[in-house]
Amino acid sequence: MSNYRIHGATGDWEIVVGLEVHAQVTSNAKLFSGASTQFGAEPNTQVSLVDAAMPGMLPVPNRECVRQAVRTGMAIEAEIHKWSRFDRKNYFYADLPQGYQISQLYHPIVGKGALTIEADEKAGIPEDRTIGIERIHIEQDAGKLMHDQHPTMSYVDLNRVGVALMEIVSDPDMTSPAEAGAYVRKLRAILRYVGSCDGNMEEGSMRADVNVSVRRVGDTELGTRTETKNVNSVRFVMQTIEHEAQRQVNVLEDGGTIVQETRLFDPGTGTTRSMRSKEDAHDYRYFPDPDLLPLELDDEFLEACRASLPELPDAKRLRYENELGLTPYNARELTADVEVFARFETLLGETASAIGKPEAKVATQVANWALSVAPGVVKSLGDEADVSHGTAARQAAILKMQDAGEISGGQAKEIYEIVLKTGREPDEIADTEGLKQVSDTGAIEAAIDAIIAGNGDKVEQYKGGKDKLFGFFVGQTMKAMQGKANPAVVNQILKDKLG
Template identity: 45%
Template sequence: MQWEVVIGLETHVQLSTHSKIFSGAPRQFGDAPNTNACFIDMALPGSLPVLNRGAVERAIRFGLAIDAKVANHSVFDRKNYFYPDLPKGYQISQFELPVVVGGKLTFAVEPKKGDPYMKTINLTRAHLEEDAGKSIHGLVQGSSGIDLNRAGTPLLEIVTEPELRSSAEAVGYARALHALVVWLGISDGNMQEGNFRCDANVSVRPAGSTEFGTRCEIKNLNSFRFLQEAIDFEVRRQIELIEDGGKVVQATRLYDPDKGETRQMRTKEDSMDYRYFPDPDLLPLTISDEWIARVKDEMPELPHELRARMAKDFGLSDYDASILTASRDIADYYLGVAEAAPDKKIAANWVMGEVSAAVNQTEGMSFAEAPVAPAVLAKILARIADGTINQKGAKEVFAAVWAGEGTDVDAVIEAKGLKQISDAGALEAIIDEVLRDNAKSVEEFRAGKEKAFNALVGQCMKKTRGKANPAQVNELLRKKLG
């Protein structure tokens, strides 16, 4: 039987406010346990929450970026559950009336097999809520502790429709969403610190069916690799279970990266189990049209807008433009190169190729920190265009500048003797010598063997130690061969 995978993602994005969503306590990561928890975070009797305006503004910004409806009226609810790291016994969240409704996101997908493609999916909602604290186990053998530093950290929970059909699509969406929230400045996006965590709802159904299968939710996936691995395992597990005559049980599961498998944490609750009701300590949230308009005026150029501009002005494909807008750093770097580069498409190829490879080989480096500045790369590309150096020489110049051997492109070219031989007289003399020494290849070419021509070009390049202008060599050689 053929199976179809159905995936929906819920992503918890920590917002980049200075203080927490309902208190003035700081929200920085890594401080000593319980040093950033105030009386509101600890739920001391009589403490009342006060909504952080900055968190609301970040939610508005996100809603505008995904072309969603930003609600003029929304409500905070109490979501009741009883964990040691939730001192109130409930989480303040939003249920029936969230701050952001609908929206869509377009992203690039790179499947394991087949060509990359673009996909657009619909979002259900995005709502504001507070994070819980953290249980810490094993500090002292046999004991557990509670750290409330994270309690009350502002979250934007972003929920998709169940329109993802593979782990590759889930990762493509998650990467695009991560890039967007960082681009907008609403989150640091630091996955190691838990600023961007995904829950994947996974089910399978017979291909062609319109009924949804029983879903399982995999919680707290904080890396793109773990997201893909967890979904792939869960899909295999569910298919094997059904084909062996079993039934999938709705459950919450955790992913164990050491074993490469998911395991059941608890049977899955439904919304009624949380006994949602409006929080009586918080007034309904009212967002005026004027406030939305002001936020809209302050918005940066969005990734999809920049992609459209790159396609229109630079002639780039949707896929290339999506790669170059994967982060603000990459986009700024490319735009800096394209501003002075003679060919925008060649500039894109270099940024996605040579520059990206060099950046990725240096742990922790961003495009903004690349030793080859955009203006310097544009100068290298200009020297290819005017025939001063060839592609091979350009890569040597790039490597030299990256290694700190100077930023004056022309000086590096001179120092390394990379200037192409473009003098027609000098090239003709070399070609005559090659033709004299390779009579057999000349005969084979004249007999119709095109490979022989390539062999003659290779000999010319060898004679000049790769410094000959390949286009000129080709032109002069064909002319001499008649």
């Protein structure tokens, strides 16, 4: 449990959140027709006879969409139902040509599963939490109405009609906006790892219906919930919860009651407003779609689905911690998204082979570089950086020089700056630009001898026990060496000479 509380006038309230996430299945064709699913095409250019619900047209399930739903279910360690069935959800709207959406109410393809969100003190998540997932079912998306094309008429674009969605329904297990945000991020990461959804919330590939209720701290019964539809970013999900929970508390403390209703989130104001209440809710008249046979999955299909799963975020994170020796923070950051770990693993491989050490020996260095040093350089350069110059091989070359003590951390940054600006090779930059540490003990000794000779008083004080002065000698030496001396060598010689 989080300690997220709403401090009302009459006491403290806690919140209960459940999410229904709609994720567009990555597939070239729609759920029941062969039409393309590409985003951004001209209106009504990706519409088959089935999508337009012409008379006599029939749906045929797309096996790839089924496969992706099963793989997603396996990724959250859910029960996979070998027997599931499609139902029709009946309602009239101009963006729904059939007059019904084909969905799965009674027998979803995926049953109970769960995912874990990691503790994150800063975000207000004190400990790891397991969020239950009630089910995943597959269903058709609807089209889109456009109200701004004509003064008195609405236009309809059927391109999205029939695109496959997974509806991923969580249990009401989240107790703070932060947990809900972490849940959506984690779910998105899993979907992207699995490759079953691109997770692109801006293009509508992922959106959430947010169910919120509040209750007094200590109450065990759930309060009446509201459902805010189609929230399309993590930040908006969190804002929706904050606003909606506060609103509910205000209503209740003013002596009102919460109406079970559907609400809309307004990103402009960060508030929600009522769309329709339960009283005028549709009666969807769900019933099994008689055009479709039950979906029956055999063991061979399930095994192939399982075999195709990649290493998933939790497993990868634990491996990074236990086998690569990374800190929990680094492991979490590096496994949060597909691109991040892919870049890291490539660089790790390159670096390990360049240096000639096992990956575990260089992982921490590479992780720090990948998470903090390299992004810092890119950020500081702004438009001057051409990140395509920063290949894994070039970064590995820099890390190799650093590992060998040939360059300092500061020099590594400088070299990488030049790499990103020019595309030149790190070794050549280090040589040509004089960006190498001096490890020549003779030169360093000479410099140190001169400093000791010129600072007799300080030497006495140091020898008298003022240990802090060691830093002074290091600084003077580095200054004399114009910052290019290898600090480890400098330290060693200083210690030897100062006794």
